[in-house]
Amino acid sequence: MLDDGLSSLDQERAQLQEAWVRMERQSADFLQAKRQGESLESLQLRDQDLRQAESEFMMSLFAMQRLRRSMLTTQATIDVTQQAIRRLEEAVGSAEDPLSGTWRLAVEPGGQEGQMSLQLDGTLVQGTYHLSGNWIGSLRGTFVAGKVRLERIDSQIGFAAIFHGRLQGQGKNATLQGNWEATQLAAGMPSSGTWVAHKVTEAPE
Numbered sequence: 001m002l003d004d005g006l007s008s009l010d011q012e013r014a015q016l017q018e019a020w021v022r023m024e025r026q027s028a029d030f031l032q033a034k035r036q037g038e039s040l041e042s043l044q045l046r047d048q049d050l051r052q053a054e055s056e057f058m059m060s061l062f063a064m065q066r067l068r069r070s071m072l073t074t075q076a077t078i079d080v081t082q083q084a085i086r087r088l089e090e091a092v093g094s095a096e097d098p099l100s101g102t103w104r105l106a107v108e109p110g111g112q113e114g115q116m117s118l119q120l121d122g123t124l125v126q127g128t129y130h131l132s133g134n135w136i137g138s139l140r141g142t143f144v145a146g147k148v149r150l151e152r153i154d155s156q157i158g159f160a161a162i163f164h165g166r167l168q169g170q171g172k173n174a175t176l177q178g179n180w181e182a183t184q185l186a187a188g189m190p191s192s193g194t195w196v197a198h199k200v201t202e203a204p205e
Contacts, residue, residue, distance in 0.1 A: 103197035
């Protein structure tokens with residue numbers, strides 16, 4: 001659109017220059033004829049030609065003004081669109097998956113420590129865990145509006161607990177923390193407690 005506008009503007013500028021030359025020439029001819037004492041009828045004919053040249057010049061001038069306004073409007077639209085694109089690109093770029101990866105995990109009471117690996121797909125979460133005492137298993141749940149709900153499925157006792165937590169911080173400073181409650185009650189085992197997990201930026205050796 002801008003290329004077409006520039007081409008049209010260039011053509012109109014050439015026509016404006018031609019109209020200006022004609023108007024100047026006929027204006028000079030009119031003055032010269034008046035000084036030489038031409039008749040009223042002849043001067044009136046010259047005046048008509050001069051008015052026509054002036055009209056053509058003004059029409060070309062207005063056309064150039066319209067073209068310039070149109071080009072400026074087009075450029076403004078392009079600028080606004082580019083800004084919107086940049087904002088969208090930044091928003092998409094900033095929408096980094098905050099949950100997927102390895103987390104250093106601690107569960108209380110009992111001081112159990114270990115790690116879990118999570119994978120986020122939309123709002124669904126899947127993963128695995130390994131806690132001290134050789135407790136291993138899988139995790140499944142959801143992540144919505146910064147809140148996570150994980151079901152702990154242990155390899156020994158099955159559906160063992162539900163973890164509720166909230167994500168705090170970003171990147172290497174990301175932390176998940178909250179409460180958990182057991183789904184199976186056993187003698188000597190706690191029925192609820194707290195947990196915290198810190199994002200691991202490098203995979204442990």
